[in-house]
Amino acid sequence: MSTAEPIIRLAGVTKRFGRTVAVDDVTADVPRGRCLGWLGPNGSGKTTLIRCMLGLARVSAGTIHVRGREVPKDVRHALSGVGAIVEEPRFYPYLTGKRNLEVAAGFVGHEAFARIDAALARVDLTGAADRAVKKYSLGMRQRLGVARSLLTDPELLILDEPSNGLDPAGMAEFRQMIRSFVEQDGRTVFISSHLLDEVEKIADDIAIVQAGALVVHGTVAELVAGGAATVRLRVDDLERARSVLGGLRFVTAVEEREPSALDVSLERVDDESSIALTRALVEAGVGVAEVAQRRETLEERFLDITGERGEPRAEEDA
Amino acid sequence: MTRALLRTIVGRKGSFFGTAGVTLAAVIVVAVVLVVVHTLRPGRNPSIGGQPMLDGVSGAVWLLGGVGAIVIGALAGSYDVAQGTMRYLVLTGVRRIVLYTSRTLALLLAVLLALAPALLVGLVLVFVLPSEPEAHVKPSELGDVVWTCLLWPTVFAVIAMGIGSLLRSNGAAVAISLFFAFAAAPLLGLVHAASPAVGDLMLLPALDRVTGADEGAPLAAAALSVVVWVAAFWSAGAFRIARDEY
Numbered sequence: 001m002s003t004a005e006p007i008i009r010l011a012g013v014t015k016r017f018g019r020t021v022a023v024d025d026v027t028a029d030v031p032r033g034r035c036l037g038w039l040g041p042n043g044s045g046k047t048t049l050i051r052c053m054l055g056l057a058r059v060s061a062g063t064i065h066v067r068g069r070e071v072p073k074d075v076r077h078a079l080s081g082v083g084a085i086v087e088e089p090r091f092y093p094y095l096t097g098k099r100n101l102e103v104a105a106g107f108v109g110h111e112a113f114a115r116i117d118a119a120l121a122r123v124d125l126t127g128a129a130d131r132a133v134k135k136y137s138l139g140m141r142q143r144l145g146v147a148r149s150l151l152t153d154p155e156l157l158i159l160d161e162p163s164n165g166l167d168p169a170g171m172a173e174f175r176q177m178i179r180s181f182v183e184q185d186g187r188t189v190f191i192s193s194h195l196l197d198e199v200e201k202i203a204d205d206i207a208i209v210q211a212g213a214l215v216v217h218g219t220v221a222e223l224v225a226g227g228a229a230t231v232r233l234r235v236d237d238l239e240r241a242r243s244v245l246g247g248l249r250f251v252t253a254v255e256e257r258e259p260s261a262l263d264v265s266l267e268r269v270d271d272e273s274s275i276a277l278t279r280a281l282v283e284a285g286v287g288v289a290e291v292a293q294r295r296e297t298l299e300e301r302f303l304d305i306t307g308e309r310g311e312p313r314a315e316e317d318a
Numbered sequence: 319m320t321r322a323l324l325r326t327i328v329g330r331k332g333s334f335f336g337t338a339g340v341t342l343a344a345v346i347v348v349a350v351v352l353v354v355v356h357t358l359r360p361g362r363n364p365s366i367g368g369q370p371m372l373d374g375v376s377g378a379v380w381l382l383g384g385v386g387a388i389v390i391g392a393l394a395g396s397y398d399v400a401q402g403t404m405r406y407l408v409l410t411g412v413r414r415i416v417l418y419t420s421r422t423l424a425l426l427l428a429v430l431l432a433l434a435p436a437l438l439v440g441l442v443l444v445f446v447l448p449s450e451p452e453a454h455v456k457p458s459e460l461g462d463v464v465w466t467c468l469l470w471p472t473v474f475a476v477i478a479m480g481i482g483s484l485l486r487s488n489g490a491a492v493a494i495s496l497f498f499a500f501a502a503a504p505l506l507g508l509v510h511a512a513s514p515a516v517g518d519l520m521l522l523p524a525l526d527r528v529t530g531a532d533e534g535a536p537l538a539a540a541a542l543s544v545v546v547w548v549a550a551f552w553s554a555g556a557f558r559i560a561r562d563e564y
Contacts, residue, residue: 054409057563079411086409090402095329106322107410107417148406 005068007032007156007188008053012062015048015212022048024212025062030190030205032155035182037203038192041306045212046192047087050160053190054084067155083154085162089145093134097125097144100133104148112151119147123177139170146177157181158190163198171198178202196302206298210306220298229269229295231277233262236287244284248277260289269293319412323424327394334432337386341436344382348374349443368449372463375440379467383433384474388495390432391475394425395482395555396491405564414560418483422476422552429475430468437467466529473525474499476548483555519543 006029015023022045030036040046051057053064055075064071069078091100098116105112120126123143128136136144142162149157159178163171179202181187193199199206200220207217216223235241238260245251245264250273253265266273274291281288296304328334352366352374363370398404407417441464444455478495485491503521510517517523518535524547527533527540534540 051405051563054405055411056405056408076411076413079409082409084409086405088402090406092326092329092401092403094331095325099325099329103322103325104406104410106319106325107407107412152410 005032006030007067008190009065010049010053010062011064013049013052013059013064014061015045015052015057016060021212023052023059026209026212026214027062028207028214028217030188032188033182033186034204035178035189035191035202037199037206038190038209039196039199039206039302040192040194040209042194044194044209044306046194046209047160048212049209050084050086050158050190050192053158054082054086055079056086079152081152081155082158083146083149083152083156084158084160085142085145085149086158086160088161088164089141089148091133091141091144094132096130096132097136097140097147098129100144101148101151105151108151111153115151115153116147119150122150123147138165139167142166142170142174154187156188156190160192161194162191163193163195175202196299200298208302208305215305223301224295224298229293230263230265231269231274232257232290232292232294233264233277233281233288234260234290235262235281236260236289237285238262240284241281241286244281244286245277248280250276263294269295319417319420320423320427323421324427326397327390327424327428328431330390330393330397333386333389333393334428337383337390337432338435341379341383341386341433342439344378345375345436345440345443348378348440349447352447365449365453367444367447368453368455369459370453371440371444371447371449372455372459375437375444376463376467379433379436379440380470383436383467384471384499385496386432387429387471387475388478388499389492390428391425391478392482392491392495393488394421394428394475395479396485396488397482399483399486399562399564400488408564415556418556418559422479425475425479426472429472433467433471437464462530469529470525473521473544473548477551480551480553480555484558521547 008030010026010028013023013026014021024045026049038046038049048057052059053066053071055072055078058072066078067081071078092103095103098120101116101119102113105116117126120129123146125140125143125147128140133141133144142165146162162178163174166174175198178189178191181189182204191199191202203220205217205219206223208215233241238256241262242254245254245262250267251264252267255263257263264277266277274293278288278291349366349371352363352370356363356366398407408414441460444460477498478491481495481498482491485494506520507517507522509520510523515535518527519539521544523534524540524543527535527537528544535543
């Protein structure tokens with residue numbers, strides 16, 4: 001298989017539960033050796049898609065190829081180089097961490113037994129390996145889940161909301177570990193999350209899903225660049241400024257943000273446009289206290305796309 | 319894979335060691351009772367070992383071992399789904415029917431391991447404890463008891479695993495499996511009143527016949543009936559495992 005071939009290829013993937021469409025016609029390629037953040041609010045079909053990719057659930061339409069093999073037709077070969085955590089890692093609580101990995105290794109093959117100690121060391125659980133999992137903290141169980149995922153020596157790690165329930169220190173540690181899988185090991189990581197901040201820090205590429213549909217897919221830089229750009233003005237006379245700006249043909253929209261501030265959308269946001277804008281205002285007698293070019297942050301872009309920014313609530317208006 | 323699954327079954331200490339311990343304790347209690355009654359009235363109870371001990375071992379292992387095997391089997395069927403570990407077994411890519419078959423083998427091994435201490439200790443006591451010549455045990459009698467003590471629990475364990483695989487709750491799996499063994503299966507015997515031929519093919523009469531009863535359906539028909547009963551529950555569980563989404 002060529003390394004240029006995507007490690008995951010989703011083509012028109014749809015999953016319905018009765019009348020509810022959980023995954024809606026998703027088409028995407030996941031390139032090798034990168035970390036993709038699959039980002040979306042709760043209930044946007046992230047886990048359902050992962051379950052389909054892992055052969056745990058059947059698609060209603062479309063095809064899924066993992067490592068060049070179709071799932072679920074050739075699931076055994078497709079998943080032989082995949083490690084995963086779905087929703088949360090589950091174990092036999094009465095067995096030790098190491099015994100749990102031995103059970104998993106029994107399903108993977110003989111070579112997996114030889115990887116157990118290294119996997120435990122990689123997630124820093126060697127010291128707790130002989131402790132029953134029921135005595136593990138949530139963070140330790142997450143790490144043990146990652147150790148179990150490593151038993152296949154995976155080309156691809158699929159991690160569903162892996163930082164759920166972790167404290168800030170645990171999250172930072174987890175991020176570092178995920179990045180090391182990509183940068184040191186050359187593995188591909190597919191990570192789903194509803195936490196933009198988390199994904200932004202880990203991922204090379206981001207896909208944003210809303211109501212089961214893929215809305216945007218690209219590198220972090222591309223997504224930020226694709227966001228709306230505006231010039232924020234602070235002026236002494238909003239009414240006159242509005243009227244002047246309304247007469248400029250390169251101004252596409254004017255929005256009042258604060259008592260004395262306006263966000264002005266332009267055909268093109270650059271120094272030339274900003275200077276022309278300021279000159280027109282000053283010539284019309286409007287006092288300009290501040291001119292700032294600004295571009296939507298990834299968070300604003302995410303909230304715009306997923307519709308979560310919304311209008312202020314009624315009680316806040318009151 | 320079977321070894322890995324055996325670990326998960328044996329690791330549930332409450333059901334596995336509980337079964338092994340209670341069955342072994344029952345055999346020892348039988349021996350103690352026989353010693354006591356022999357000491358109190360040696361003329362009326364001349365033998366401790368031999369046939370009286372064999373009867374006691376048979377009853378203890380058949381009944382208590384059977385109950386324990388049902389609990390072990392029901393949990394083998396339901397636990398992974400109830401605990402959420404099933405998806406991690408499935409996403410290894412192992413075919414689900416292979417997983418289910420391996421689990422069945424692991425269950426059979428676990429039941430045999432759980433019953434082995436009681437059965438072995440009991441059989442040793444049959445020969446070690448003193449008995450009159452007329453109470454001596456023939457090899458065929460010994461074989462019958464071993465066969466009965468192993469077949470009944472394993473049959474009900476596999477049926478319980480099938481029931482457990484249909485459910486997503488451990489408690490419900492155990493309760494329904496026990497209900498089937500101790501209420502539904504005996505009630506099915508009532509069919510005999512309407513049709514003796516069909517009644518003989520119900521699970522309990524067929525098992526009785528296969529484990530030494532002189533009356534009932536022809537032996538081959540009874541054996542086939544037991545296989546069909548077990549296969550029906552096993553297949554229902556297999557179907558659910560194959561179809562379910564995790």
